[in-house]
Amino acid sequence: MGRVRALLGTTAVRLSALYLVLFAICAVALVFYVTALSDRMLREETQRSVADELRAISTVYRGAGVAGLVRVIDRRSRRPGANLYIIAAPAGDIIAGNVAAIQPGVIDAEGWTTVPFKYQRFGDANEGEHFALAQIIFLPNGMRLLVGRDIGEPEQIRGLVRQALVLALAIMFVGAVAIWYFVGRRALKRIDHLSEASKKIMAGDLSQRLPMGGSGDEFDRLSLSLNSMLDRIGKLNEGLRQVSDNIAHDLKTPLTRLRNRAEAALVGKHDESGYRKTLEEMIAESDQLIGTFNALLMISRVEAGSMVAEMSEVDLSRLACDATELYEPLAEEAGVLLTHEIAAGVKVKGNRELLAQSLSNLIDNAIKYVDGGDPATIVVKVTGGPGGVELSVSDNGPGIPESRREDVVKRFVRLDASRTKPGTGLGLSLVDAVAHLHSGWLELSATDAHNSAMPGLTATIHLPGGA
Amino acid sequence: MPPMLDTARCVAERQACEPRDKPGKTAHMKILIIEDDLETAAYLSKAFREAGITVDHASDGDSGYFLASENSYGVLVVDRMLPKRDGLSIISSLRAKGDDTPALILSALGQVDDRVTGLRAGGDDYLTKPYAFSELLARVEILGRRKGGRDTETVYRVGDLELDRLSHEVRRAGQPIPLQPREYRLLEYLMKNAGQVVTRTMLLEHVWDYHFDPQTNVIDVHVSRLRAKIEKDFGEPLLRTIRGAGYMMKAEG
Secondary structure, three states: OHHHHHHHHOHHHHHHHHHHHHHHHHHHHHHHHHHHHHHHHHHHHHHHHHHHHHHHHHHHHHHHHHHHHHHHHHHHHHOOOOEEEEEEOOOOOEEEEOEEEEOOOHHHOOEEOOOOEEEEEOOOOOOOOEEEEEEEEEOOOOOEEEEEEEOHHHHHHHHHHHHHHHHHHHHHHHHHHHHHHHHHHHHHHHHHHHHHHHHHHHOOOOOOOOOOOOOOOHHHHHHHHHHHHHHHHHHHHHHHHHHHHHHHHHHHHHHHHHHHHHHHHHHOOOOHHHHHHHHHHHHHHHHHHHHHHHHHHHHHHHHHOOOOOOOEEEEHHHHHHHHHHHHHHHHHHOOOEEEEEEOOOOEEEEOHHHHHHHHHHHHHHHHHHOEOEOOOEEEEEEEEEOOEEEEEEEEOOOOOOHHHHHHHOOOOOOOOOOOOOOOOOOHHHHHHHHHHHOOOEEEEEOOOOOOOOOOOOEEEEEEOOOO | OOOEOOHHHHHHHHHHHOOOOOOOOOOOOEEEEEOOOHHHHHHHHHHHHHOOOEEEEEOOHHHHHHHHHHOOOOEEEEEOOOOOOOHHHHHHHHHHOOOOOOEEEEEOOOOHHHHHHHHHOOOOEEEEOOOEHHHHHHHHHHHHHHOOOOOOOOEEEEOOEEEEOOOOEEEEOOEEOOOOHHHHHHHHHHHHOOOOEEEHHHHHHHHHOOOOOOOOOHHHHHHHHHHHHHHOOOOOOOEEEEOOOEEEEOOOO
């Protein structure tokens, strides 16, 4: 019972029911139209043959008068057929013809009868009624002539047509119900499969995917898009898991350090300036922790793509000039030559803040790790074309060995194992995430691959062109 | 999470190294803190009072809105997430009534788009938790003074240093000092807020329009370059470094 109800509830069934109703309405309309049409044709046929008869009879009447008329009617009445003939006296009594009785009043009006009338033939008094159409003419002497034709035969034809149509309709209805049942059941089965699979996914098995029929129908398309949604969710989930792992690994260490420092200060004996120094160190340490934490949050938000707001036209050339100018004094102080080759008017659609921060991270990294170049030089470059936009920072320092280039983009990975330089190990991860958010990518390569001692590093953010 | 507790140090230091150029310049300022975390609120109230600022406190959105509507404050410090009524709606309701008391939004949400929504709701400044108290104090002081506004002045003067905002010329003791455009803007911002502590993040925000922390302290280098230009060869130092907070241009006059 529940199954039937479920079946009736499917979209396929509802749609086919709607079609069926529409079709039935059309079919009934067709039946009426066909019947009305055949009715008219048959009536016209009747009228034509009656008119032919009258023409023949009136020729005889004009030649031989009433006597001839009676003779010819008499003769014709004896022939078998569907024709009716009556000659009646002015009072209405039947004088000659092949009709035993006629519906009263029919013979009192001249011209075509508007509706079929009842009559009885000789010899079939008990056989019920016949219907006919006729033309009545009043002769100059007051006598009446009726010539008509039985319409039993047309009625029969009409009945047949109607029957055939009803039968056809019934067959179609049965067919529709059958198709309806199978289509609906098939749809139901597919949906059952889908919901079964999604129940498994809901239960926590995110590796499950929805089944595909392979026919590429709407169910497959639905499964396909749900599956890619699941892929995306899986990736986000993975990212989230990674972040919590990272937090566990890389935030616990400094937190422990912080705690130890507080504990050491508590148990040790210090003068006021000693305490102050410890507190200052602890503040610096927590600042660093907070910085790391913020950077982590930012990366996962950018990676999740939730920061899609505020994408606007960004003048990349201007942004690069500003960033270069911001870091130029710092570079100079570090003894690094910071130059730029920036094409004018390169624009992209993006988030200015994130792009600026990415470029800052790249320049900052370059200043930190360029040492060894002679003279240490950093070049900020912007090139733009219809094929795409490139924003790069090159240095002539020791660079990154090819085998490690993929690693350094990962969170918390720092090549400087001793970690003597300040940094969170998150800078390049953010740049990479920002590049992806802008439908681009981050490429790390050697600035001068032929110089094996100091190949340098070029970090390039490739972005789709055109703002 | 309470903010970093370096208030005592920074306030003490400012009082020590700052002979109150303008005595009581913030003494009359009264601010309203709308913050639901009582520990944070108590800490902030104490620290602001030590800095000479009178504080009212509301611990939920409704009473905060009531106090802000009924009284006149120099600055509103509004937490973004509050019980009963959120911080942004308080600010936008006040703005809708024509109340333009400067408002600083405190929020744990610190991404670019969060800040933009905060400012669109009518906030004048946005600070992400956790923050150093020195940062909050500097921003509140500047917001509180902004009501008077120096935007209409065409010449800023500090001692014998002069900055002409129309011709973009800078002179000290009558001698022109050539500056790069960015150095000019840096000096303009410092002089506009003369007598106030200006933090590094504020400089990044107002002079470079960057709202992120560039890790390495790029700002210090810019400031020391500027300082070399405006102070080398001249007598009295005008631009002071406030430890643990930022910079301060000597008060005008």
